[in-house]
Amino acid sequence: MSLDISFIGILIGSIMASSVPLILAASGELITERSGVLNLGVEGMMIIGAISGFALMVITDNLFIAIVGSMLSGVIISLIFGFLTQSLLTNHVATGLALTIFGIGLSAMLGKNFVGIPGKEFPILFSSLRESIPFFGPILFGHSIVLYFAFALPFLTNYFLKKTKLGLVVRAVGDSPVSASNQGINVILVRYCCILYGGAMCGLAGAYLSLIYTPQWIENMTAGRGWIALALVVFATWSPIKVLIGALIFGGITILQLHMQAIGFRIPVQFLSALPYLMTIIVLVVISRDSRKIKLNTPTSLGRIFYKEK
Amino acid sequence: MYKNFFRYLISAIFLLGFSVNSNADFKVGFVYVGPTGDHGWTFQHHEGRNAVEAAGIKTTFVESVPEGADAERVIRQLAQSGHDLIFTTSFGYMDPTNKVAKDFPNVKFEHATGYKREHSNVSTYSARFYEGRTLLGHIAGKMTKTNTIGYIASFPIPEVIRGINAMTLAAQKVNPNIKTKIVWVFTWYDPGKEAEAAQALIDQGADVIMQHTDSTAPVQTAEKAGVWSFGQASDMQRFAPKSILTSIIDDWAPYYVERAIAARDGTWNQQDTWHGLKEGMVAMGPYNSAMGADLVKEVEQLQKDLASGKVHSFTGPIYDQKGNILVAEGKVADDGMLAGMNVYVKGVEGDIPK
Numbered sequence: 001m002s003l004d005i006s007f008i009g010i011l012i013g014s015i016m017a018s019s020v021p022l023i024l025a026a027s028g029e030l031i032t033e034r035s036g037v038l039n040l041g042v043e044g045m046m047i048i049g050a051i052s053g054f055a056l057m058v059i060t061d062n063l064f065i066a067i068v069g070s071m072l073s074g075v076i077i078s079l080i081f082g083f084l085t086q087s088l089l090t091n092h093v094a095t096g097l098a099l100t101i102f103g104i105g106l107s108a109m110l111g112k113n114f115v116g117i118p119g120k121e122f123p124i125l126f127s128s129l130r131e132s133i134p135f136f137g138p139i140l141f142g143h144s145i146v147l148y149f150a151f152a153l154p155f156l157t158n159y160f161l162k163k164t165k166l167g168l169v170v171r172a173v174g175d176s177p178v179s180a181s182n183q184g185i186n187v188i189l190v191r192y193c194c195i196l197y198g199g200a201m202c203g204l205a206g207a208y209l210s211l212i213y214t215p216q217w218i219e220n221m222t223a224g225r226g227w228i229a230l231a232l233v234v235f236a237t238w239s240p241i242k243v244l245i246g247a248l249i250f251g252g253i254t255i256l257q258l259h260m261q262a263i264g265f266r267i268p269v270q271f272l273s274a275l276p277y278l279m280t281i282i283v284l285v286v287i288s289r290d291s292r293k294i295k296l297n298t299p300t301s302l303g304r305i306f307y308k309e310k
Numbered sequence: 311m312y313k314n315f316f317r318y319l320i321s322a323i324f325l326l327g328f329s330v331n332s333n334a335d336f337k338v339g340f341v342y343v344g345p346t347g348d349h350g351w352t353f354q355h356h357e358g359r360n361a362v363e364a365a366g367i368k369t370t371f372v373e374s375v376p377e378g379a380d381a382e383r384v385i386r387q388l389a390q391s392g393h394d395l396i397f398t399t400s401f402g403y404m405d406p407t408n409k410v411a412k413d414f415p416n417v418k419f420e421h422a423t424g425y426k427r428e429h430s431n432v433s434t435y436s437a438r439f440y441e442g443r444t445l446l447g448h449i450a451g452k453m454t455k456t457n458t459i460g461y462i463a464s465f466p467i468p469e470v471i472r473g474i475n476a477m478t479l480a481a482q483k484v485n486p487n488i489k490t491k492i493v494w495v496f497t498w499y500d501p502g503k504e505a506e507a508a509q510a511l512i513d514q515g516a517d518v519i520m521q522h523t524d525s526t527a528p529v530q531t532a533e534k535a536g537v538w539s540f541g542q543a544s545d546m547q548r549f550a551p552k553s554i555l556t557s558i559i560d561d562w563a564p565y566y567v568e569r570a571i572a573a574r575d576g577t578w579n580q581q582d583t584w585h586g587l588k589e590g591m592v593a594m595g596p597y598n599s600a601m602g603a604d605l606v607k608e609v610e611q612l613q614k615d616l617a618s619g620k621v622h623s624f625t626g627p628i629y630d631q632k633g634n635i636l637v638a639e640g641k642v643a644d645d646g647m648l649a650g651m652n653v654y655v656k657g658v659e660g661d662i663p664k
Contacts, residue, residue: 007513014509018502115347118526118549121534214501214527219345219374223500258510261493261660262460269494269663 006134011255013138017213019251020150021046021205021222025229026236026243027153028201033233034161035194036174038303040096041081043226044103045199049074049206051107054217055114063122067146067207074203075196077103082195085305086188092303100226108219119215144212146204153201157240170194174299177306187306202226235284238297242288250280336574338362339393340371341384343400343524344499350524350543351498351560355399355422357544358562362570377402382409389414395573397566398422400498401467408432418573423469425649430580435565438586439469440476440648441616442558444623445594445609446540447480449555450488450518452605453538457487460511462504462521462528463494466663468651470522475655476623477520482657490658491516501527512537529554545595556609557595565591584645587617624648629656 025042032039053070057063081099084090122144130142161167169190172180177187209225210217228250236242257272265272288294340359344352352373363369370393375384381403388396389410395418398407404424411419411429423436450459459481463470474492481488491514493507504523508531511519519539521528526549532539533550541547541557565583572578585591594613597606615621624643628636630653637643654662 010513014506014513018506115345116349116353118530209502214505215530216501216526218348218499218501218525221501223502225502255506255510258493258495258507259514262491262510262514262516264491264660266661269496273496 006138009135009138011259013142015248015252015255016139016151017143017147018255019247020147021208021213021225022229022232022247022250023150023153023244024146024205024208025202025226026232026247027150027157027240028198028205029229030157030233030236030238030240030243031161031170031201032194032198033302034174034238034299035170035191036177036299036301036304036306037085037191037195038092038096039078039081039099039195039198040093040230041078041099041103042198042202042230043222043224044100045074045077045202046103046206046209046222046226046229047107047220048077048103049203050210050221051111051114051206051217052203053207054119054210055110057120057211058114058117061120063120063211066211067204070203070207070211071200072203074199074201074206076199078195078199078202081199082192086191086195089305089307091305104220111217111219114217115219117217119211119217122212122215144208146208146212150208151244154240154244161240171299174301177301177304181306181308187308191306202229205229232280232284235281235288237284237288237294238299239288239293242284245287246280246284249283250276253279335368337393337395338367338369338570338573339388339396340369341375341381341388341396341398341400341403342371342373343375343377343402345373346371348499348524349526349546349549352399352524354544354560355397355562358566359397361563362566365567365571367570367574375403378406382406385410385419386413389417394418395420395570395578401465401469418578420569425582427580427582433569433578433581433583435569435583435585436469437560437562437591438584438623439558439560439592440472440623441586442592442594443473443476444480444616445556445613446520446558447477447482448484448612449601449605449609450477450520450538450540451481451483451485453555453601454485454488454518456515456517457485458489458491458514458516458518460508460514460516460519461490461492462507462511462519462523463492464498464523465496466494466652468649471654471662472648472651473522474658475651478655478657479624479628488657492658492660494663495523497523499524501525504528505531508532508539509535526550541595547595552600554595555598555601559593559595561591561593564589587613588619630654631656631658 029042049070052073053066056069057066084095085092124142124144126141130137173187173190181187232243232246236246253276257275342352346352346356359369372384375381385406397420399422401423404426407419407421408426408428411432419432421434424434478490495503495507504525505527508519508528512535517537519532521542526546529539529546529550533553538555539553541554543560545557545559547554622642626637626641627639630636
């Protein structure tokens, strides 16, 4: 086995690529949850994004339309969730679960005619730099634009929540919708926006899978990644940067265990397969021990129904 | 009292249903493990079903049926709804098929790639895919520059282990320095995971990728990385035109038509079928011209010899990983040994997951 420095660079590059859908979906869900809304429909919104993106790519042959369309489809399906939970005041958990089941079924139906069509190659940036610089080349260059966006997103999210007035509004709505409402903030509108934003990011995460990572459409191709993204948000205690760390650990160990097999480590394969889940939870629990900070980040009214008395 | 009454009523309705069905058209059911559009394993079974339909026999199919409790439910459902012959097309359907067969003695069952025929209405059939693997091994041994062949394996069952061994033996014959690296993904079908496994093997220095999983993700990954690959179960060439050297193609159509007609005409009997290159159940896709004319000729000759029986994929001496003799010099492995194969041959790295 070659453990030279350029190999580690390639390895980190593939780990980053595999974490992208988790980062996107978890960052989107994080904003939704910080506004006090628990949307368990991440998996459903991702799979809808995956089929919409792929279908649009096949129909229009335009990757830009496909990417934007996948985000729009996420917005549309999350609008259903928003309408039900915010306007009709249904239970968040039940509605979110229904959204996932609905999304998986609907995507399978929509995707019937798109199975077995080879995808189109997605343009990658700076591919020449990737080859010419050892170690840093494969880490920093030769990725799709979506990957760069995904890695900037947690930092942007962090900035948004901590340093902007709008971020403060979102947090206020998530912590105490009643006081926020008394301050004159339109709680329902803010929550709608956060839900739709979460939907757009989940749609993009799905499109990353069907357009870039494994360019093809197959039924249920998100394969539970939405649920992992949801768990990441909680274990990262609603901190965007910890979401990024968690996603990288999960992606990293998934890839590493395949490498360990290829190298021929004498560890039971079944244990290796369980390792990503175990390690992600352990690491995130350890780095988020500070209970004061947890309290600071946790949206206290998460999942609670809010309505304004008239 | 009423409870019993309802029970009788329900069984009466069921019996009525059966008698109606047995008079109705002859129907064949298919159970698939993946979607019909996987362009691999299930796709080929579906082609076989289309051939049965074209022969004028009514068919139904259920796709993406997980191996396990769901499988039994689906098979039972097909048997109950008046299907006379049911093809269950994945190894993991073995026990559910036999279980349902016990309760429906008048329905015929055909289970692919299994070995259990516990009741007289269960037949098994499989293809000698390992003959195809021998050809892939020969090609891989000649084409690799890094002397490392990457193998994406699904589940540790004899079928998969046989393929790994046949490939390794053939590759060793043309290139004694060959190493086979194996990654177990524990799925037949998960494009994301298959792609990651292919990438891991490529990163570990494999420049020929082989898969015993069903999606086209590994060949697409190989195409992107600029290494060689082989199509699995169907001709996957259009998914990776530069990378694919050839494909092992499963052709179930003639067998399915033959068995469906036999069942309809009442000449169906229990049997264990294992066909290969000779009968055409295993076929090879077009050879990539990048192999060079000489190698193509060589492989075509080997393909003929395998079909005629002049060459056998498992010809002694064959040793296991510890150096114990498995097949003596001058002998070939018998079908019993092949069917139950659960050890790696010498030259394969790692352990079989238990």
